[in-house]
């Protein structure tokens with residue numbers, strides 16, 4: 001029998017979790033809440049410690065208060081200021097240092113050793129960099145120079161996206177961190193890989209006899225991946241205006257979801273076997289060879305002023321820290337091909353954007369139509385079968401099939417066979433960051449991106465970004481609160497397809513099994 005990893009049996013070892021960027025947005029909104037949820041669910045070792053690191057001065061009490069406030073605001077479990085909270089908060093300490101100052105790291109070492117002694121932690125250290133990528137190299141070097149990587153126990157580096165701004169900068173970054181850490185000790189986060197339903201794609205595909213035989217170009221007409229957001233750029237205008245939708249979401253989350261959908265079944269469910277299959281998909285992406293191909297196949301747009309739910313919304317160019325003449329895309333849609341035997345000729349359409357009408361991530365697999373339609377002339381045109389994977393905020397899958405309308409002579413109507421996971425587990429489905437932190441501390445690297453995946457994704461995306469850089473003027477606009485530029489609809493219409501309604505917007509047309 002093939003050897004697999006038994007996640008349930010992986011122990012959570014005692015360790016110190018260093019959070020660089022502890023006064024930042026990501027720490028506040030995602031990381032402190034994730035640690036607290038893991039604690040509440042008994043998924044942390046009894047002997048654990050968290051050291052927050054950033055430049056701002058904070059007393060230990062102030063830092064613990066920051067953590068408390070973040071949990072109250074963003075965590076799915078609420079804390080009560082009682083003894084239990086006090087016991088938990090004692091595990092948190094703060095160290096003010098500048099990443100570029102090695103002396104700060106020497107002091108950090110002393111502080112760490114005291115904590116490790118207090119909690120009997122055997123030198124296991126996880127360094128989470130919730131920092132701008134320019135600082136990743138300096139942190140790695142100074143961790144080494146400051147003696148933080150010495151002694152027994154494992155030392156792991158967890159890095160946030162974006163991993164570079166293009167292939168070249170990613171390579172430089174990678175060379176820097178690889179001078180200090182081994183590839184197997186580097187955990188590159190793509191939080192979409194921590195989402196319940198993205199991980200479920202593997203199970204849906206490889207544990208169901210009726211999907212895998214149909215999972216190819218003989219039976220699938222096209223695949224659509226939509227990641228729509230209602231928010232604008234919020235406080236992150238400075239970062240976003242340099243990144244844009246393609247690099248912020250396309251290079252990572254969208255391509256990672258595509259790999260999960262398109263990869264071959266691995267022979268074993270071991271991290272490297274799965275990652276090997278994913279990277280093959282990225283290497284099989286058909287590159288756009290020139291600016292004309294990019295223009296034909298990739299639509300980019302930027303939102304102008306609009307409205308949603310009766311609220312007036314500003315144009316992107318009027319957002320805080322955004323250049324008023326910015327040509328950065330807040331939306332892109334593209335048609336891709338995975339040039340291998342399984343997927344030859346099947347278009348993958350992916351789209352993402354800010355200030356769209358709903359917050360949703362969905363993957364729609366559209367099956368080919370029946371070879372002949374014996375129901376021609378009936379009232380209802382036969383719709384293709386769909387498998388829809390709802391990633392968030394609703395979690396679940398449904399299969400859309402055609403059935404006879406009860407009581408009618410021969411009317412046909414689409415019905416949905418629905419597995420609504422969020423209906424069963426409610427809002428308590430573990431957040432992506434919880435799952436990924438838990439995996440990283442246990443040394444489970446499957447749902448982190450390996451260097452060759454990152455590099456292949458950048459190679460693909462760079463060609464698009466370069467074509468856009470040559471001709472920055474060709475940018476469509478769309479009103480905030482709309483579904484993006486009309487050109488994105490035409491992209492599918494040219495092929496005889498259309499975007500399927502997402503987020504249950506098709507419900508009037510479909511009978512649901514509820």
Ligand SMILES: NC(=O)C1=CN([C@@H]2O[C@H](COP(=O)(O)OP(=O)(O)OC[C@H]3O[C@@H](n4cnc5c(N)ncnc54)[C@H](OP(=O)(O)O)[C@@H]3O)[C@@H](O)[C@H]2O)C=CC1
Nearest residue numbers: 021022023024025026054055056098099130131132160161
């Ligand atoms: N926020 C989000 O939703 C997401 C963020 N990310 C990524 O995570 C990373 C962090 O993002 P975010 O939290 O939003 O950023 P913020 O700007 O909110 O926080 C940056 C953090 O870095 C610290 N910092 C900056 N310079 C130094 C320095 N020289 N020495 C020590 N600490 C320093 C800041 O603390 P201080 O000023 O006190 O020094 C602060 O804690 C970025 O790479 C971002 O792209 C990825 C996905 C989502």
Ligand SMILES: O=C1O[C@H](COP(=O)(O)O)[C@@H](O)[C@H](O)[C@H]1O
Nearest residue numbers: 161191229231248249253361392
């Ligand atoms: O990585 C990012 O993801 C968020 C969207 O994540 P979600 O889990 O809320 O869907 C996006 O808003 C942000 O711009 C991007 O950097």
